[in-house]
Amino acid sequence: MSVDAATVRKVASLARIAVTDAEAEALVPEFNNILGWIDQLAAVDTDGIEPLAAVIPNHLRLRDDVVTDGNVRDKVLANAPEAQHGFFAVPKVIE
Amino acid sequence: MTDKSLTDLGIAAIRDGVKAGAFTAREVAEAHVAAVADARALNAFLVETPDRALAAADAADADRAAGTLKPLSGVPLGIKDLFCTEGVETTAASGILKGFTPTYESTITAKLFAAGAGMLGKLNLDQFAMGSSNETSAFGNVISPWRRGDGGNAPMAPGGSSGGSSAAVAARLCPGATGTDTGGSIRQPAAFTGIAGIKPTYGRCSRWGVIAFASSLDQAGPMARDVRDCAIMLEAMAGFDAKDATSLDLPVPHWEANLSGDLKGKRVGVPAEYRVDGMPAEIEALWRRGEEYLRDAGAEIVPVSLPHTAHALPTYYIIAPAEASSNLARYDGVRYGLRDLPDGANLQEMYAATRAAGFGAEVRRRIMIGTYVLSAGFYDAYYTKAQKVRALIARDFERAFGACDVILTPTAPSAAFALGEKMADPLAMYLNDVFTVPSSLAGLPAMSVPAGLDGQGLPLGLQIIGRPFDEQGVLNAGLAIEQRAGFVARPEKWW
Numbered sequence: 001m002s003v004d005a006a007t008v009r010k011v012a013s014l015a016r017i018a019v020t021d022a023e024a025e026a027l028v029p030e031f032n033n034i035l036g037w038i039d040q041l042a043a044v045d046t047d048g049i050e051p052l053a054a055v056i057p058n059h060l061r062l063r064d065d066v067v068t069d070g071n072v073r074d075k076v077l078a079n080a081p082e083a084q085h086g087f088f089a090v091p092k093v094i095e
Numbered sequence: 096m097t098d099k100s101l102t103d104l105g106i107a108a109i110r111d112g113v114k115a116g117a118f119t120a121r122e123v124a125e126a127h128v129a130a131v132a133d134a135r136a137l138n139a140f141l142v143e144t145p146d147r148a149l150a151a152a153d154a155a156d157a158d159r160a161a162g163t164l165k166p167l168s169g170v171p172l173g174i175k176d177l178f179c180t181e182g183v184e185t186t187a188a189s190g191i192l193k194g195f196t197p198t199y200e201s202t203i204t205a206k207l208f209a210a211g212a213g214m215l216g217k218l219n220l221d222q223f224a225m226g227s228s229n230e231t232s233a234f235g236n237v238i239s240p241w242r243r244g245d246g247g248n249a250p251m252a253p254g255g256s257s258g259g260s261s262a263a264v265a266a267r268l269c270p271g272a273t274g275t276d277t278g279g280s281i282r283q284p285a286a287f288t289g290i291a292g293i294k295p296t297y298g299r300c301s302r303w304g305v306i307a308f309a310s311s312l313d314q315a316g317p318m319a320r321d322v323r324d325c326a327i328m329l330e331a332m333a334g335f336d337a338k339d340a341t342s343l344d345l346p347v348p349h350w351e352a353n354l355s356g357d358l359k360g361k362r363v364g365v366p367a368e369y370r371v372d373g374m375p376a377e378i379e380a381l382w383r384r385g386e387e388y389l390r391d392a393g394a395e396i397v398p399v400s401l402p403h404t405a406h407a408l409p410t411y412y413i414i415a416p417a418e419a420s421s422n423l424a425r426y427d428g429v430r431y432g433l434r435d436l437p438d439g440a441n442l443q444e445m446y447a448a449t450r451a452a453g454f455g456a457e458v459r460r461r462i463m464i465g466t467y468v469l470s471a472g473f474y475d476a477y478y479t480k481a482q483k484v485r486a487l488i489a490r491d492f493e494r495a496f497g498a499c500d501v502i503l504t505p506t507a508p509s510a511a512f513a514l515g516e517k518m519a520d521p522l523a524m525y526l527n528d529v530f531t532v533p534s535s536l537a538g539l540p541a542m543s544v545p546a547g548l549d550g551q552g553l554p555l556g557l558q559i560i561g562r563p564f565d566e567q568g569v570l571n572a573g574l575a576i577e578q579r580a581g582f583v584a585r586p587e588k589w590w
Contacts, residue, residue, distance in 0.1 A: 003467070016427070038413055044487070046484060046487065052485040055489060055536070056296060058343060091441055092441075
């Protein structure tokens, strides 16, 4: 499969990464080079094979439904670029 | 003992020497703090924490006086800057985390410190551990302490992503360092710098507090100058952690006490598929020498087949970017790290501007590739397909381990290259991991041990891959190689 600049811009938008038109153009051959290379997997016979989700046999554990953490608001906010009144602050979302 | 010889000591020698009173932990820490400060030309450390190293040393000396020495008392370590350290800036070598100072400690570093180890500082790496040469760090390349024997003094790559760790251990700035390995990021840099490093079975070391790259692959491990030191450090790092859903609930074996280079009755598999086109003759020769070492240790060499080896790299370069695109979604300019808010921008524009400004080119590339392979209409063709091929790769190993106990391969297809030599072509860079990625995809324990030098005088490593949970078999085969390879070369100090 090959991509064009419009696809690159769409992917960048999905990934929330700003790209200029020139950057999108430059990424087209890079993307196609990498995607062309990974396309070789299409030739591998995987009929009847289950996709591998966990590499090492392990079971998901259950634990008691109790609070184990919390009451650390100031620690959570300590690295925020902008925190106000005990909250993360962002540009206005609702008009 | 002079300060200089203290930095030549490994983890076991420091531990034993402090215990015996041959020197104090304070003397050891001071010698290493000085070595770190004297080696800034290597750019291995992003943050130096001499106070932390000295405080741990004083605690170790007090513990000796009180008779309460711990397993790593007096051992100063370097910590890869992917491990969150409370109160010490942690950036994953990315601009997007500049200034991030964790309010909590990763499980691994907490365990190491509780075992008595000190911290010399935070080690440089490829940005978010994405790279094989340490050239994607936002804070500059790490320069390997090694140089080619051609007198040209070209700065060499220390490997990646744990390039600060490998350079620091090889340059005798610290006797051991933490690394993380997603597709070879402990083993390849260890091979490039003539040191040892082990990636344990997936789940042995807690991922809690380790900045995530590709969660189904990420695994921490030790990097040190020999196999015994790796075993000691791994024992302190491993163990069940309820805070990591994929943590293995198994006791930690006594890897150091059970070290043995006697491989009588063991079978060592040699996979034909690892003989790749264009592999230098000296790598091939090293591999054959490795077989001889292991045969000499009592093992039988058997041919094995891993038929899906050639598909491992493209599989990895679907799965790892897909998981990265998901993991790195958290860097949004809201909760921590960089915020880029252009005048009048709305929330969505702030996200996009922040991520464009904060992530380096390789990180952006991998996030976008991952976003593409996970996007509607392509998910099955790429991601599901890759997870199926991953199952085949894991099955290859399972079958091979029916005929052998460990597998022997070269660690990397070449010796270290000069900085800049491979940056222009991402695919050429990815090929560095051709021998390390398959075992990562299968979650298997694997280690690199230094085994020789190439014609330019640069180190070459051999890789041992083991069955799930059989770190002991891997360490023992590594030890058998180490005992016979007689690798004593070290970089000559120029920095």
